[in-house]
Amino acid sequence: MPITIYDIAREAKVGIGTVSRVFNNNPNVTIETRKKVLAVSKRLHYVPHAYAQGLARKRTNTLAAIIPFFTNYFFIEVLKGVQDKCAALGYDLILYGINHPSEVEPYLNKSIQRGRVDGILYFSMKLPVDFAKRFHGVTKPLVLVDSFDESCDSLFVENLEAAKIATGHLISLGHQNVGLIDGNMSSFPARQRLEGFKHAMAEAGLGINEKAVVISTTTKLDGFSRDAGYLAMKEMMTLGAAMPTAIVISSDVQAIGAISALRERGMKVPEDVAIVSFDDIELAVHFGLTTMRQPMYEMGELAVEKLVQRFEHPDAPPSHQTFLPRLVVRTSCGMNKPETYIENFLHTEN
Amino acid sequence: MPITIYDIAREAKVGIGTVSRVFNNNPNVTIETRKKVLAVSKRLHYVPHAYAQGLARKRTNTLAAIIPFFTNYFFIEVLKGVQDKCAALGYDLILYGINHPSEVEPYLNKSIQRGRVDGILYFSMKLPVDFAKRFHGVTKPLVLVDSFDESCDSLFVENLEAAKIATGHLISLGHQNVGLIDGNMSSFPARQRLEGFKHAMAEAGLGINEKAVVISTTTKLDGFSRDAGYLAMKEMMTLGAAMPTAIVISSDVQAIGAISALRERGMKVPEDVAIVSFDDIELAVHFGLTTMRQPMYEMGELAVEKLVQRFEHPDAPPSHQTFLPRLVVRTSCGMNKPETYIENFLHTEN
DNA sequence: ATATATTGTGGAAACGCTTCCACGAGCTGA
DNA sequence: TCAGCTCGTGGAAGCGTTTCCACAATATAT
Structure with a gap:
């Protein structure tokens, strides 16, 4: 029929x-x-008939994105870049949202399934250790986003360096007692940021108050959530007088939660605590967050481009590209950057 | 090989x-x-080989989601439900994010392409008028989410009724001069909410201040954005003394933008203006927003279930299912609901 | 005039599965 | 003992394309 x-x-x-x-x-x-x-x-x-074409042509014009926590703002924005670029290039996008690292295997298998997709975008997670061996030759081109592995193309943010910049900014404003609220250590970016924080403190000759480094223990969103930020700040506040005068927070959403916790105690940002966070999500403007802007959308676009390039040059050596986040100064760090909401509004319009 | x-x-x-x-x-x-x-x-x-299987079995185990503005919180949350349900049922999900209604056609064609997907989830947009005719018999099962059409299964929110409830809530608190900040009229939910608002006011015997009904003219996100809310409130504030004492706002993100505008003028919520909005996004708790909760995640799940049911009973008559949003009372409407942040936090932890 | 490209066309083979039919082997019950 | 089952198995046909080869018809060069 x-x-x-x-x-x-x-x-x-x-x-x-x-x-x-x-x-x-x-x-x-x-x-x-x-x-x-x-x-x-x-x-x-x-x-x-798409599948008949696919079978005969030996290509599907489809990409898979394996992405954790995709309700998280960071990933949404990256995904948006991926989606738009896919559309522009005529690729379909299969979305595998995973809620827990343990779910990775079945999805990885599924997308590797011959003929399902032409290539894979793999977000923010470590590849299973024996991956390369187990699938030698079987696997499709794979681009790592916000993660790293020798064996394949990758695209990631220089989180260590970024954390140094963020911390350095607070130090340059005169803060000596600087704290850190970080995501779960199972997250690569979180580990990198911890490193960067330590480096910056050491370089400035400042000691680190162990109690002022609060690392999320929740696995939900790897601690990059408002709730985690709220709880972390609660914990930080138990320090009383020893509490840091400035805190580096590993994401804007955590910062927003942290600010809630402060407000409950009548504490203000930046008067009582200065804050620098990461991401520069849309709401960051609203909270006046000084933050390390990550080019999320652009990373998404570039990831697709890299994958497509790999199709064209299957034997090129793996390429690794880094992004250095940019410090966006608003008011949460205590610098009175004269910046009205509407200015930013117009700016963010595009 | x-x-x-x-x-x-x-x-x-x-x-x-x-x-x-x-x-x-x-x-x-x-x-x-x-x-x-x-x-x-x-x-x-x-x-x-997935495509060979697909060709032989005449099914792909893949669904398409055609979704507008998918950076919008509402859609993300629905999509999350879709994604999780797909995973549970063993379906793959192809994501077609469209940025403008005009892009709908090519994607619709693409997913209808024989053998590409088994069914389609179509979000929040009108079907092209002649769609049913043009693709008589050619088309795949299609479920409309947050939209309506005689010819196919649908799932939508009773926005008219919800707006009545929201408006009624403000009226019941004693407000006589109630305003509305709504999305663009190209959006079906926005139109429904305007209707509901008018009904409620009429039923209460209250006149409507035309100037106090601000409808977004931007097409970006159909006006369901923080920026649109900010601008709408700016406009509302030009009313001076005639400004409403309570405002229904068609989404939480708009409400957040609106609150920014108020703050710039030193006005407070709910002291100066009471607010009820729609959605109940995660951040609504943070702002104490009284809001009409939409069961977004659940809608996503149900949409997939409906589609799968349709596979099993291709000739069943179209089914239409509605959701009535639930009023979640916090502080923005002026009722001093004693509700601390942590309570909510624990609640949303699930 | 003949040899040689070029162009448009038809259709077999291939892509890698599922499914159906046929068949032999081992059972059952009379 | 034999007809009639059931079970496990092999492999042809079919799914709907693309692609390649063959070929006829025309154009070009000699």
Whole structure:
């Protein structure tokens, strides 16, 4: 009952090869033949069968994105870049949202399944250790985003360096007792930020108050959540007089939660505590957050581009590209950057 | 080079049918044969070819979601429900994020393409008018989410009723001069909410101050954005003394923007203006927003279930299911609901 | 005039599965 | 003992394309 290329061929009195050629814009078809085929196709509502094409062509024009916590703002924004670039390049995007690292395996297997997708975008997680070996030669091109592995292309943020900049900024404003609220150590970026924080403190000759480094223990969103930020700040506040005068917080959403906790105690940002966070989500403007801006959308776009390049040059050596977040100064660090909401609004319009 | 069922058959000294049967858990295979085949498959890293399976089985186990503005919190949350349900049911999800209604056509065509997906989830947009005719019999099962059409299954929020409840709540608190900040009229929910607002006011015998009904003119996110809310409130504030004492706002993000605008003028919520909004996003707690909670995640899940049911009963009459949002009272409406942040926090932890 | 490209076309083979039919082997019951 | 089952199995046909080869018809060069 469904219309196939054979129906079109019969009806248009041509061969199936010709019909195929018409739909593939092969130049070796006369204009009249082409018109005839197209007319019949339209009349019969013919649409090529994607899977049959895929099987014959040995490509699917589909990419998979394996992405954790995709309700998290950071990933949404990256995903948006991925999606738009896919659309622009004519690829379909299969979304595998995973809620826990343990779910990675089945999805990885699924996308590696021959013929399912042409390539994989793998977000923010370590590859299973024996991955390369287990799937030697079987696996599809894979681009790591916000993560790193020798064996494949990757794209990541220089979190260590970024944390140094963030911490350094607070130090340069005169703070000596600087704290850190970080995500769960199972997160690579969180570990890097801890490192960067320590480096910056050491370079400035400042000691680290162990109690003023609060690392999230929750695995939910790896601690990059408002709730985690809230709880961390609660904990920080038990320090009383020893509490830091400035805190580096590993994401804007955590910072927002932290600010809630402060407010409950009547404490203010930046008067009582200065804050620098990470991401620069849309709401950061609203809270006046000084933050390390991550080019999320752009990373998403670039990830797709990298994958497509890999299709074209399968044997090129793995490429690794880094992004250095940029410090966006607002008011939460205590610098009275004169910046009204509307200014930013207009700015963020685009 | 890639391993096929033939390689396995040869190596295991069985027929290809047997190999296929093993992988499809057909009971008509002896335990020994099964083991043998499985062993060889593992040794050769055999994985079935998804597209070949799809072609032979005439199904793809893949769904498409055509979704607008998917950076919007509402859609993210719905999508999350969709994604999780798909995963649970073993379906893959292809994501078509569209940025403008005009982009709908190509994506609709693409997913209708025979063999690409088994069914389609279509979000918050009107179907093209002649859609049913143009694709009579060609099209796949399609479930409308947050939208309505006679011809297919749908799932939507009773926005008219919800707006009545929201408005009624403010009226019941004694407000006579109630305003509305709404999304763009191109949005079906926005139109419904305007209606509901008018009904409620009329029922209460209250006149509507035309100037106090601000409808977004931007098409960006259909006006359901923080920026749009900010601008709308700015406009509202030009009313001076005639400004409403209570405002219904068509989304939490708009409300957040609106609150920014108020703050700039030193006005407070709920002291100067009471607010009820829609959605109940995670941040609503932070702002103490009284809001009409939409069961976003649940809608996503249910949408997938409906689609799968349709696969099983292709000829059942279209089913239409509605959700009535629930009023969540916090502080923005002026009722001093004693509710601390942590209470809510624990609650939302789930 | 003949040899040689070029162009448009038809259709077989291939892509890698599932499914169905046929068949032999081992059972059952009369 | 034999007809009639059931069970496990092999492999052909089919899913709907693309692609390649063959070939006829025309154009070009000699």
